Amino acid sequence: MVNSIGAYFAMGGYAVYVWPAYGIATAVLGGLALYAWQRYRDSVRSLERLQRQLGPRR
Amino acid sequence: MLSRFANPARFMRISATALPWCAGASAAIIAVGLYLGLIVAPPDYQQGEAVRIMYIHVPAAWMALNAYLFVAVASGVALVWRHPLAEIAARSAAPIGAAFTFVCLATGSLWGRPMWGTWWVWDARLTSVLVLFFLYLGYIALVNGFDDPARGGRAGSILALVGVVNLPIIKFSVDWWNTLHQPASVLRFGKPTIALSMLMPLLVMALGFTLLFVTLLLVRMRTELNERKIRALRLNAMAAPMPTRRRPESAELAPPAALP
């Protein structure tokens, strides 16, 4: 099945299609996840800061 | 039953506990899926190693469609029952679905190039996914296209329902169009005979993608709820004069507008 690492990465000649496909999927989904997580953390920080400023409320 | 989850505070509590599990599970299952798809699964008899693209392309297609159905159902709930979280769920889910759709189109293009020699194949399924992509873009643009976000949410709900009703019609018309312009046998987008060794990675990746969708949905919904709370608090702070500020000439400020 897998003769050597080099042969594996060559993907039987289809490497230029297979790896970019997996790469795009990782980039798009990973990027979306990172962006969503970033915005979430910012919202949590802003909310905490605001609640501290306004004093103990809900 | 739905009304038990209508409370945003309760949603925040439940999602706070659920989120780490969803995130961890999705990462683990996707890792397993990648291992199965890239290493364990055998190359295809006809397509060779290129068939491995299928392990991303097909689950992404499933997610693209299911995410849109989710948006439509959530929009329906928002319109009919005025469930407060439903609209937030719909607008949070749409960009995730659009991302899956894009991945499906890109991997489909990369899969089609070695198989049929062109970078884009106007095959029935890919074309339907392309139209679905435009449905997503339209929804996202509409929801964000108004100065009043509440207006955008309501318009988006109606559009999502219009879109989901049209989906079978569009799919039928694309199939019709495709059969008219292709000789019957030739261009069926390569589905190799599914052996178990190939079905497993597909199903595992599908499960992983679903959990990823749920994870990102919860994150985005929590973000949206936080941001609404921030806006509400800021508006309240403007109206009620704070102790460290000037005396109440600021009482002329309008009371906070009702928020969605």
Place this chain on the structure above:
Amino acid sequence: MAAFFGLFRRDLRLALRQGGDTGLVLAFFVLTVVLFPFGVGPEPEVLARVAPGILWVAALLAALLSLDRLFLPDYEDGGLDLVALSPLPLELAALAKCAAHWVATGLPLALISPALALVVDLEPRAIATLVASLLIGTPALSLIGGVAAALTLGARRQGVLLSLLVLPLYVPPLVFGASAVEAGALGMEPRVDLLLLSALTLAALPLCPWATAAALRQALE
């Protein structure tokens, strides 16, 4: 009933009086079709092959042009509030406005299409099918466009947004309409495609005004 026709006639008179809508739509249609041979080359075989598609796409784009003015003027000057408050059901009002839009745009497009069919070398035996397909299909375009126009009322970039919304929804009428004309050009029977197109328009007749009215209501909230 009287209110329905009153609204229909008023809208039609407005559209025709300004002359803008009909003229613009027809001019765009003619321009687009005439430009195509410059783009694809004048060989009659090539043109004849793509003529059904060219004619239908051009008609579709032309019908798209005047959609954003379907509700916007009334929305901005308060006339839409009056219509919503009147005893005429909002669904019928929407239908009346879409009908007026069709008479001012889709109908002229269908009537002028034989002349343009000659420009792009469409098989003469397909011209009747072309006119029939446009007569049956353009009402669906007006009705579907009405939904999109109502949804985008007051949006920041209504024109672009409307086009984006309407694009996926216009694929079925385009496919059935163009394939009907193509069948006619090849000497085959266009009846199935025309029936499918009719089914589309007939389904749109009750459903689109319903969705349009819902969209108008939430726009007026």
